[in-house]
Amino acid sequence: xxxxxxxxxxxxxxxxxxxxxxxxxxxxxxxxxxxxxxxxxxxxxxxxxxxxxxxxxxxxxxxxxxxxxxxxxxxxxxxxxxxxxxxxxxxxxxxxxxxxxxxxxxxxxxxxxxxxxxxxxxxxxxxxxxxxxxxxxxxxxxxxxxxxxxxxxxxxxxxxxxxxxxxxxxxxxxxxxxxxxxxxxxxxxxxxxxxxxxxxxxxxxxxxxxxxxxxxxxxxxxxxxxxxxxxx
Numbered sequence: 521x522x523x524x525x526x527x528x529x530x531x532x533x534x535x536x537x538x539x540x541x542x543x544x545x546x547x548x549x550x551x552x553x554x555x556x557x558x559x560x561x562x563x564x565x566x567x568x569x570x571x572x573x574x575x576x577x578x579x580x581x582x583x584x585x586x587x588x589x590x591x592x593x594x595x596x597x598x599x600x601x602x603x604x605x606x607x608x609x610x611x612x613x614x615x616x617x618x619x620x621x622x623x624x625x626x627x628x629x630x631x632x633x634x635x636x637x638x639x640x641x642x643x644x645x646x647x648x649x650x651x652x653x654x655x656x657x658x659x660x661x662x663x664x665x666x667x668x669x670x671x672x673x674x675x676x677x678x679x680x681x682x683x684x685x686x687x688x689x690x691x692x693x694x695x696x697x698x699x700x701x702x703x704x705x706x707x708x709x710x711x712x713x714x715x716x717x718x719x720x721x722x723x724x725x726x727x728x729x730x731x732x733x734x735x736x737x738x739x740x741x742x743x744x745x746x747x748x749x750x751x752x
Contacts, residue, residue, distance in 0.1 A: 548708050549611035557591040557617050569735040582648040587637040588655030592618025599630035608635035645674045652681040657711050666725045676752040687714040688742040715744040722748050
């Protein structure tokens, strides 16, 4: 049974709800799912730039996996560019909201599923691209999560990511504010690294960096957009 602070949604199955109870990450994101879904995108121009860039990298012949899809807004925008688009998130409530959106805007190529980015059940070499937006700083083990991505990619496949580099923020935020917020349940676990360290982690898993970009339009942009390719 779910904790009282987690409201079950129409598309959250009993199995998905059991996953949420067992996983601290799922419990956190389940609690904030509705609030998260209602929040506006802070930098819409930067978001649209990222979407256009990703659309240019995908094709209608591609099979794509998105990990950490949240409530599915990005998946709904990108799925028409692909043959098959599987979007996953650790939070059953996030996925429930995503399925509500999909019901309102049917898209045969798109499906949503509950899965942890730290241990995605996605099959070996099944995808032409793996997308990870605003996610890699939230995984438990960056190298392990990236290894799972590499396993999911076909030879020549792309990792397309956009990641908050917490170490590039004011030091008071990652080393003081975030630990305090996490202690009172107001922030999730986060990894602190900069863009250089993230690139090094990607290369350690055998991927070739194709592009490193920043798409933000409002002040300092700590979110780095990286495209990396699995060798053919």
